[in-house]
Amino acid sequence: MAKPISIEVYNPNGKYRVVSTKSMPGTRWINLLIEQDCRVEICTQQKTILSVEDIIALIGDKCDGVIGQLTEDWGETLFAALSRAGGKAFSNMAVGYNNVDVNAANKHGVAVGNTPGVLTETTAELAASLSLAAARRIVEADQFMRAGLYDGWLPHLFVGNLLKGQTVGVIGAGRIGSAYARMMVEGFKMNLIYYDLYQSTRLEKFVTAYGEFLKANGEQPVTWKRAASMDEVLREADVISLHPILDKTTYHLINKESLATMKKEAILVNCSRGPVVDEVALVEHLKQNPMFRVGLDVFEDEPYMKPGLADMKNAVVVPHIASASKWTREGMATLAALNVLGKIKGYPVWGDPNGVAPFLNENAPPPAASPSIVNAKALGLPVSKL
Numbered sequence: 001m002a003k004p005i006s007i008e009v010y011n012p013n014g015k016y017r018v019v020s021t022k023s024m025p026g027t028r029w030i031n032l033l034i035e036q037d038c039r040v041e042i043c044t045q046q047k048t049i050l051s052v053e054d055i056i057a058l059i060g061d062k063c064d065g066v067i068g069q070l071t072e073d074w075g076e077t078l079f080a081a082l083s084r085a086g087g088k089a090f091s092n093m094a095v096g097y098n099n100v101d102v103n104a105a106n107k108h109g110v111a112v113g114n115t116p117g118v119l120t121e122t123t124a125e126l127a128a129s130l131s132l133a134a135a136r137r138i139v140e141a142d143q144f145m146r147a148g149l150y151d152g153w154l155p156h157l158f159v160g161n162l163l164k165g166q167t168v169g170v171i172g173a174g175r176i177g178s179a180y181a182r183m184m185v186e187g188f189k190m191n192l193i194y195y196d197l198y199q200s201t202r203l204e205k206f207v208t209a210y211g212e213f214l215k216a217n218g219e220q221p222v223t224w225k226r227a228a229s230m231d232e233v234l235r236e237a238d239v240i241s242l243h244p245i246l247d248k249t250t251y252h253l254i255n256k257e258s259l260a261t262m263k264k265e266a267i268l269v270n271c272s273r274g275p276v277v278d279e280v281a282l283v284e285h286l287k288q289n290p291m292f293r294v295g296l297d298v299f300e301d302e303p304y305m306k307p308g309l310a311d312m313k314n315a316v317v318v319p320h321i322a323s324a325s326k327w328t329r330e331g332m333a334t335l336a337a338l339n340v341l342g343k344i345k346g347y348p349v350w351g352d353p354n355g356v357a358p359f360l361n362e363n364a365p366p367p368a369a370s371p372s373i374v375n376a377k378a379l380g381l382p383v384s385k386l
């Protein structure tokens with residue numbers, strides 16, 4: 001028999017049972033659910049990644065909706081269990097939902113929510129931080145100081161790369177990729193080259209206008225280019241940041257061949273998903289090219305790193321913290337809770353998943369809608385008129 005899972009319960013007499021597989025930042029999300037007659041159960045098990053069996057035990061016999069995490073495997077087994085328990089809603093507390101089998105959710109009539117928008121700037125800021133940390137060798141230099149090795153200024157000490165006037169390459173210029181591009185263009189006066197399946201007209205207009213502003217002020221204007229292929233970005237850019245979704249088309253997008261296409265002194269940043277990069281090939285490339293540097297927030301087999309990566313001085317590694325600002329994490333919890341609540345209450349789906357600000361205003365009740373349901377169309381859910 002499966003061991004019982006420890007939980008914390010809010011509003012025990014609530015009509016609808018909503019389970020969160022993890023404690024999430026802030027209290028607004030709990031209060032919003034309680035106000036709408038939900039009993040909220042939060043898993044307190046001291047285990048970072050819950051198994052499918054753990055989550056089945058949490059769902060139990062009656063469950064109206066679940067808020068889950070990107071570390072969990074939401075496939076046929078869990079959606080079948082949720083559906084058997086009467087559940088109609090699941091939300092990832094994440095914008096990426098490659099851990100979710102949406103077809104299985106569709107089959108069981110379960111709405112799948114995600115949390116776009118609220119983490120765009122926070123994630124882009126970490127990509128910018130990793131770009132700078134790699135370019136200026138900040139982690140290596142920090143370790144050198146702490147080891148007591150600094151005995152005076154030297155002309156060659158930790159010489160890195162200047163960003164100004166160089167080219168930043170963005171692969172996947174959606175919400176986060178575009179926000180990162182703007183930061184690097186505006187902050188460091190870098191030229192932009194990007195590759196995406198779709199044109200990013202707003203981003204192009206921004207770089208054009210900023211270039212004109214610089215020119216009018218007697219400075220070198222910045223430029224942009226939409227690349228016809230990813231290889232064009234890899235060949236031309238000095239700093240390359242990866243921001244696509246993870247799917248079949250982006251798995252191992254960066255591999256031995258594409259790494260060989262990049263400049264020997266290029267910087268590669270990954271704040272998307274680990275499997276977008278072939279990490280074994282990356283470790284080998286880092287070994288062969290000491291001037292090539294990477295900043296990684298995500299890893300192919302999280303929480304593990306491929307052998308050798310931790311030893312590489314030309315790699316900066318952080319534990320999947322790109323969206324970890326207080327405001328963002330509280331907002332993600334709110335959007336995830338409202339996705340589930342909206343479906344339970346029969347609300348429509350919000351018409352613009354890029355415009356979720358009304359749900360995040362703490363001084364007003366949120367709109368009566370689910371902020372972002374990725375399979376709304378497949379399930380034929382009504383869409384709010386805004």
Ligand SMILES: NC(=O)C1=CN([C@@H]2O[C@H](COP(=O)(O)OP(=O)(O)OC[C@H]3O[C@@H](n4cnc5c(N)ncnc54)[C@H](O)[C@@H]3O)[C@@H](O)[C@H]2O)C=CC1
Nearest residue numbers: 096123172173174175176196197244245249271272322323
């Ligand atoms: N490290 C972290 O903590 C975080 C990671 N993420 C990851 O970032 C991803 C992107 O998030 P958003 O910008 O909000 O999503 P988005 O949907 O706005 O942007 C993704 C972009 O990738 C493009 N794309 C898809 N397939 C492509 C391909 N084969 N080649 C080039 N471009 C392609 C899409 O056209 C789109 O413009 C998420 O799916 C998630 O996996 C998001 C937030 C935090």
Ligand SMILES: O=C(O)C(=O)CO
Nearest residue numbers: 093094095096119323
């Ligand atoms: O939202 C996501 O997709 C993350 O990876 C964590 O914020």
